[in-house]
Amino acid sequence: MERRDCTLVLSGLNLHVTEWGNAQARPVVMLHGIRGYAETFAGVAAALQPDFRVVAFDQRGRGESDWDPAHNYYTDAYVADLEALAQALGLAHFDLLGHSMGGINAIVYAARYPQKVRRLVIEDAGPGAFEASDGATRIRKELATTPDRFASWEAATGFMRALRPTVTEEARQQRLQNMLKPLPQGGFTWRYDHAGIVATRLNPDPTRVVDLEPSIRAIACETLVLRGGRSDYLQPAMVARMRELNPRITDITIPDAGHYVHDDQPALFERAVADFLQRGDTSAPD
Numbered sequence: 001m002e003r004r005d006c007t008l009v010l011s012g013l014n015l016h017v018t019e020w021g022n023a024q025a026r027p028v029v030m031l032h033g034i035r036g037y038a039e040t041f042a043g044v045a046a047a048l049q050p051d052f053r054v055v056a057f058d059q060r061g062r063g064e065s066d067w068d069p070a071h072n073y074y075t076d077a078y079v080a081d082l083e084a085l086a087q088a089l090g091l092a093h094f095d096l097l098g099h100s101m102g103g104i105n106a107i108v109y110a111a112r113y114p115q116k117v118r119r120l121v122i123e124d125a126g127p128g129a130f131e132a133s134d135g136a137t138r139i140r141k142e143l144a145t146t147p148d149r150f151a152s153w154e155a156a157t158g159f160m161r162a163l164r165p166t167v168t169e170e171a172r173q174q175r176l177q178n179m180l181k182p183l184p185q186g187g188f189t190w191r192y193d194h195a196g197i198v199a200t201r202l203n204p205d206p207t208r209v210v211d212l213e214p215s216i217r218a219i220a221c222e223t224l225v226l227r228g229g230r231s232d233y234l235q236p237a238m239v240a241r242m243r244e245l246n247p248r249i250t251d252i253t254i255p256d257a258g259h260y261v262h263d264d265q266p267a268l269f270e271r272a273v274a275d276f277l278q279r280g281d282t283s284a285p286d
Helices: 038-047 075-089 101-112 134-145 153-163 169-179 194-202 212-218 236-245 266-278
Strands: 003-010 013-020 026-031 052-057 094-099 117-123 180-182 188-190 222-228 249-254
Touching (some): 003 075, 013 038, 026 038, 026 075, 026 101, 038 052, 038 169, 094 101, 117 266, 153 169, 212 236, 222 266, 236 249
Parallel strands (some): 026 052, 026 094, 094 117, 117 222
């Protein structure tokens, strides 16, 4: 599978972009979650070959992208970054997929730029999940109690195993490889802006916290919501509310998957995404 990496200056920050597949194929942009990174979508990118050009990027403050010195980790900033990416890569019309925080960003972007999004996939995100779910409480607790460094790789592995007990050891190690960096004095620290992201998530500016329901109503494209069957974040009633707000929304529950559906059940996740994006499509790639 062809892979390309580059760094683009978007919204004044250097953001690391990864692409998989033929550059002339149908484009799909993928947005990771709050502590995620572009590489998390390598599996689904491979599953979509040879029909798709998959574009993912380390969102501001994560991976190999710049940290925002102003701790501007709000939806409007992420959406502006995505619009800048689309302009820089010449993506006039593309599919969009987002997980968790990335799903929130994708919903708002699709509502704001309906002419640009062909089809939308939302992985375990929706109105109410960010604010009121057991998963939101869990994520806030995790952020507040996560160490800022580890004495050894083994210590970090133990922490990740406790945090993500249901994923495979291979998936945990991939996460650590993408989320940690060595310290000069020994040990490891996070590759993402833990302090800045924690500050924004735990003590947000209330004027910048987005209400997703108007954006859900405004989505103009076919949309698939993928929920983990044992997710503590997006609840069935929330999915039902999304369908009530917009008849273009359909949903699939992936059994035996938690909030990280693409990690817990990769084969089922990849098949659902591929089937939805390819269904009844006879259009030529942009």
